[in-house]
Amino acid sequence: MAIDRAPTLTDVARLAGVSLTTASKAINGKPRVSDSVRARVLKVAKELSYSPNPMARSLHTGRSGFVALIIIDTLSQRWAVPALLGAESALSQIDLSLVAADARGEARRLNELARVFQARKVDGLLVLGDNNVVTPSLAGIVSVPVVYLHGDTGDTRDVVHLPDDRGGIVQVVEHLVASGRTRVAFVGGPAGVRATVERARGLQDRLDELGRPVVGGVSRCGPWSQRWGRTAADQLLQEHPDVDAIVCASDQIAFGVVQAVQASGRIVPQDVAVTGFDNWLAFATETEPALTTVDMNLADLGASAVRDLFSIIDGTSVGRGVRYHDTTLVVRGSAP
Known part of the structure; x- marks a missing residue:
């Protein structure tokens, strides 16, 4: 079982037929490893002369x-x-x-x-x-x-x-459409930055596939801030009073949008649904009602x-x- 270089944890895991995580747990005496698996891993480590001691391994590898x-x-x-x-x-x-x-x-x-x-x-x-x-x-x-x-x-x-920013926004669009929303608008972050561009494209492409317009287009962009969310929503509601969903490029923007929608006399979500992106709990759970959003994991x-x-x-x-x-x-x- 000898190899022509210093043995690694990957070598031990491969020859023992286990994952890297399992091999590491077995060698370091951690729980949730069966006795038979631990014995097999330790046997392979011994045959390879693999050292779990950091200092010894450093000198060896x-x-x-x-x-x-x-x-x-x-x-x-x-x-x-x-x-x-x-x-x-x-x-x-x-x-x-x-x-x-x-x-x-x-x-x-x-x-x-x-x-x-x-x-x-x-x-x-x-x-x-x-x-x-x-x-x-x-x-x-x-x-x-x-x-x-x-x-x-x-x-x-x-x-x-x-x-996957695009994929995240597609999830939002499909959820809104499934819940009966037909007039979907978008409020973006700073123009040209990757997060805004990818999220806007994802929304535009999916609505195009569904044969539905983006109310007001996807060029409504501004800072990542609550203030911008309020300003954008005020403009949007004046220009398109029949909008029934506003997709925001971030939770921070969505926080301001919810405030503006409510200030207009409309009810969230009965009149206008609002969604964010990021699952930033400081904003997502502090709105009333709390935000539907996308967690980037x-x-x-x-x-x-x-x-x-x-x-x-x-x-x-x-x-x-x-x-x-x-x-x-x-x-x-x-x-x-």
Whole structure:
């Protein structure tokens, strides 16, 4: 069973016929592993001379057991925290540790941090971006494995994990149509940013397929703010008083839209249904009624990015390009 290089946890898992998570639990004495499986994993680990001790393994394989996460901009920490928690949970299951740093929205600092972490011998890098703007690629900057999440680099050589914004909005449209809504409008975020563009296209394409118009079009764009939501809804209701559903590109915008609809004397959802996007609980559960919205499942996104990164570190090809992850429609009182 000997192999011609330093054994890895992937080797142990493959030869024992179990998952990486199960192999890690068995080797580290964690619960929820049967005695027979644990014995099989430990037998394979012994035959391969695989060491579960981090220091010994580091000397044997040249790995540090650490992965660095660089957050492009902590001003977007609403998205960073759940993705980080998902990544950390996945890393702990495969016996890796996480260190993090903030690039403060600066490409130069991102490059500097990447070089510093590479010099400190981290095994790989996770780069957590902003779904609104392009994430600078580290291709050619560092040689350690890099996986990006919640921000596209535009470089086809990179491995990128993104929420399926279009798919999420399609879920919203189909839910509204199934509930009998026929006059659907859209209020977007900043014009030209990826999240707005993808969500607007998803709505437009699905309504086109259903043979229905987008009331007022998809070019009604503005800041990610409650104030913009109120302003946009006021305009929309004046121009199209028969609208019966307003799809918003974010929960923050939807919060303001609900306020404006109610201020006009209409009732949410009886007269006008309102939906958001993000499942940001500070807004989604604080409206009255609470918002129907789309959860991007960011913890799962972070965990999936970690699994790809670990495979690359372990010498397994995962391909290149963007992986789009399913979102979840969360139905609440604003659009039951």
